[in-house]
Amino acid sequence: MDATASGPGEPMIRLSGVGKTYDDGTVAVQEVDLDVAAGEMVCLVGPSGCGKSTTLKMINRLIEPTTGRIFLDGQDVTDADPVELRRGIGYVIQQVGLFPHQRIINNVMTVPLLYGESKATARERARELLDTVGLDPDQYADRYPHQLSGGQRQRVGVARALAANPPVLLMDEPFGAVDPVVRTRLQDEFMRLQRDLGKTVVLVTHDIDEAVRMGNRVAIFAAGGRLAQYATPTELLARPADDFVADFVGSTRGLRRLAVTPLREEHLEPLDGVTGGALGSAIDLDSSLEEALAALLRDDKPMIGVKDGARFVGVLTPAGVHRALRESLR
Numbered sequence: 060m061d062a063t064a065s066g067p068g069e070p071m072i073r074l075s076g077v078g079k080t081y082d083d084g085t086v087a088v089q090e091v092d093l094d095v096a097a098g099e100m101v102c103l104v105g106p107s108g109c110g111k112s113t114t115l116k117m118i119n120r121l122i123e124p125t126t127g128r129i130f131l132d133g134q135d136v137t138d139a140d141p142v143e144l145r146r147g148i149g150y151v152i153q154q155v156g157l158f159p160h161q162r163i164i165n166n167v168m169t170v171p172l173l174y175g176e177s178k179a180t181a182r183e184r185a186r187e188l189l190d191t192v193g194l195d196p197d198q199y200a201d202r203y204p205h206q207l208s209g210g211q212r213q214r215v216g217v218a219r220a221l222a223a224n225p226p227v228l229l230m231d232e233p234f235g236a237v238d239p240v241v242r243t244r245l246q247d248e249f250m251r252l253q254r255d256l257g258k259t260v261v262l263v264t265h266d267i268d269e270a271v272r273m274g275n276r277v278a279i280f281a282a283g284g285r286l287a288q289y290a291t292p293t294e295l296l297a298r299p300a301d302d303f304v305a306d307f308v309g310s311t312r313g314l315r316r317l318a319v320t321p322l323r324e325e326h327l328e329p330l331d332g333v334t335g336g337a338l339g340s341a342i343d344l345d346s347s348l349e350e351a352l353a354a355l356l357r358d359d360k361p362m363i364g365v366k367d368g369a370r371f372v373g374v375l376t377p378a379g380v381h382r383a384l385r386e387s388l389r
């Protein structure tokens with residue numbers, strides 16, 4: 060296949076044989092091939108030092124690859140001007156990198172101002188973006204970074220990365236510095252935002268749960284910068300490519316599969332003839348299998364009712380959960 064061909068169906072990001080050997084001889088990334096479709100969220104995951112950040116930073120040329128080529132929307136960017144390139148790619152890092160002595164609004168306005176917007180337009184845009192990431196501009200715009208919680212600062216980082224309206228966002232451990240509860244909430248919010256805005260996202264994490272929860276596809280890196288597997292969460296958990304991946308996703312990967320497998324109407328049984336006493340409290344059809352199984356166990360009933368909005372659509376039994384898991388791979 061001609062990797063330079065552009066056109067419909069072309070990936071938004073393509074890494075073709077991209078590798079990095081640092082000057083001291085460290086092979087951080089072996090030759091990696093990786094396509095990311097437009098609007099897709101891809102998570103790079105793996106143990107410490109396996110080359111995830113290096114791979115991410117090669118996409119916006121903060122680090123120069125030593126081999127291979129990188130295509131953005133069909134264009135070879137390996138020789139592009141790195142500064143120009145970075146303007147079209149949002150970048151979010153764990154430490155957020157806000158200017159400590161500037162108010163939140165000014166931190167976000169930096170980017171539209173850089174693009175030559177007037178102060179008034181930049182301010183308006185920054186306020187909209189704060190609102191988009193769930194921070195009330197009336198309350199937060201005039202604060203300084205140290206007057207915000209870690210999770211709030213992280214949202215400002217996302218707002219600033221969105222300010223140039225880039226089609227692509229790169230995120231390096233964006234939710235790493237916050238506690239687990241805030242982390243889950245930020246993950247949920249960000250997934251909703253990404254779906255709404257249709258951004259193409261590459262996100263680095265060392266947390267396999269975060270990766271399979273958020274990624275449409277997940278790239279698992281192994282020591283020495285080897286791409287061990289690139290697959291959907293369901294494929295990855297059900298069919299690890301090798302022992303390293305199997306070990307990394309863990310012996311409880313069956314449970315992880317429950318979290319990433321949606322419930323479907325075809326896995327339900329009809330309501331007919333079911334007496335109220337056999338039925339646990341109802342769950343929504345858009346639940347994951349994990350939520351469904353948790354509800355079954357909680358109610359200690361042989362089956363649970365499933366609703367689509369206000370309408371009962373059937374009952375789920377443990378056998379239905381099992382069938383759903385098996386069929387999720389077809």
Ligand SMILES: Nc1ncnc2c1ncn2[C@@H]1O[C@H](COP(=O)(O)OP(=O)(O)OP(=O)(O)O)[C@@H](O)[C@H]1O
Binds near residue numbers: 083085087
């Ligand atoms: N400037 C550098 N010079 C030499 N080696 C480097 C340099 N930067 C990173 N490395 C090495 O390259 C390898 C990959 O580093 P990288 O930061 O990409 O890993 P990572 O998977 O993101 O790790 P972590 O999860 O710990 O952040 C590591 O062995 C690291 O020590």
